[in-house]
Amino acid sequence: MDVTFRIRRFNPEIPGKNKPYWQEFHLTDVEETDRVLELMHRIKWEQDGTLTLRRACAHGVCGSDAMRINGVNRLACKVLARDVGNRIQVEPLIGLPVLKDLVVDMEPFFANYRAVMPYFINDSPVPADGRERRQSQEDREKFDDTTKCILCAACTTSCPSYWANGQYVGPAAIVQAHRFIFDSRDEGAQERLEVLGEPNGVWRCRTIYNCTPACPRGIQVTRAIGEVKLAIRSGSPEGIIEESVGPVASSNS
């Protein structure tokens, strides 16, 4: 099939291109099962070498190539031509500064990520046998869903609260905090709940649900945020999750 791309472009260094503008590209011989990322490579390699985008793994693992495809945030490497039809519109994520074409500055996103202490905290002595800190399967399941995050920023930049206010910590950082807050072996829950209880923490979430379908990993993002809110309300993560997420979903959209 033939496909027409409409791509939002921007190059701060070249006069005439230093304001965002749309550019169209046409591709022939497109297979239904081609991924949007491959098609954009074809544009870059065959038509316009200046088209700039970020990608690494090309298999939905690294989280580099989140962008807005036909209006919603997706990973270009996980969207097939047949999912989007033969008119494909591609734009950079909203709410993060655009550096060039589809490449956004992820630093504000990672600053929020770092603020929630996204690492294992446990200062008590190791168990007597000197081996692992044990955890039941049920306790492990409570945060299973949120371990899957690849930090692509699709959720955070789908959120109208984040568009309005870049100081809002955003869904992804809350998902990452959830992974540790509800880990029975971790001892940093209180500190994280304090951080997320700040005015620009979880309270900026208005339960809009744009983040959940945006997540390419099928993480139940808004649910995770809700559980963190309830943990802050009750003062501890104890007893908040009665029922874990269950069978792994590949997508919520």
Add this chain to the structure above:
Amino acid sequence: MTSLVLTMTELLRYRGAIGQWSWMLHRLSGLGVVLFLTLHVIDTSWAVFYPDLYVHAIAAYQSPLFTIGEFALVAAVVYHALNGIRVAVIDNRPRLWKYQQRAAYIVLGLTVLILIPTFILMFGHVLNFYGSGAPTLSLIEVLTAQAPFVAGFAVAIIAAILFSLVFGLIAGNRKDVSVGKGTGSRLERFWWSFMRVSGVLIVPLVFGHLAMVHLIQGVFDITAANFTVVGTDLVNQTGTAVEFVAQRWNYQIFGAVAIWRLYDIALLSLAVIHGFNGLRYVLTDYTMSSPVLRRASIYLCVIGAVILLVLGAGALLGTIDQSAIEIATHAAENLHR
């Protein structure tokens, strides 16, 4: 400001699911209701403080502009209430997220279902009134009567910005509001719960209020003479808006309980505090990058809420005596001269 423009344009461009439209409607309906609530509390307090002005206010309510507004107001309250319940329920049970889309459609459907008979009843009152050829104020008269409100809003906004500037000069402007300071806000935690609890408490109160003065009796019957006042067994003999209010507030059950005063006090305090904290949420969302405007937003909401609570409570605890009703009768006679 740029963040407001960005959010509005991208909201229209982002192809999110129904949730984002529910949120937009919830926000717009909440803001619309706050605006009307402000006019309405100030207007109503005049029944006690300036009876002749109250007669004019009700006359404005009985003009085409406000009639259209009344339909919009009822629609906004019904949608906001139902969607508010949806949000409050899922926020308390996050694992129900799977049903949120269906719930959002049910909210829309129920809103329409409730509005159809409601609008038919309201339309009956409208036809009766305008069909009877009763005199109404002209659009110009109605609009000029709102001018003091516009001026009042401007003064409140300027005052809030001035306070904020002065505060900034004395205490400095804290620019960094990013997370990571490590102390959660007990206040924000309280407000989050308050919005949900108060919202659910407001539902029966506001629906009862709408049913009484928009459906059963209707805005137009407030000035009908020899009409039994809704929710009481007292009669509005003069047919003035002031006597209507007086009779409602005088009515007592169990010998001494002024039921409608208590009802109105509960509705006033819950709606004002809920509404102005909601306004604070909205304004601070879009002013986060400017310390001056962010503080001003908060001051504005505090100023607004305090004024309404003081005026409203003052009126609800005040008395409407015979002389007030006489002033009103006189004002009503001169209304359409």
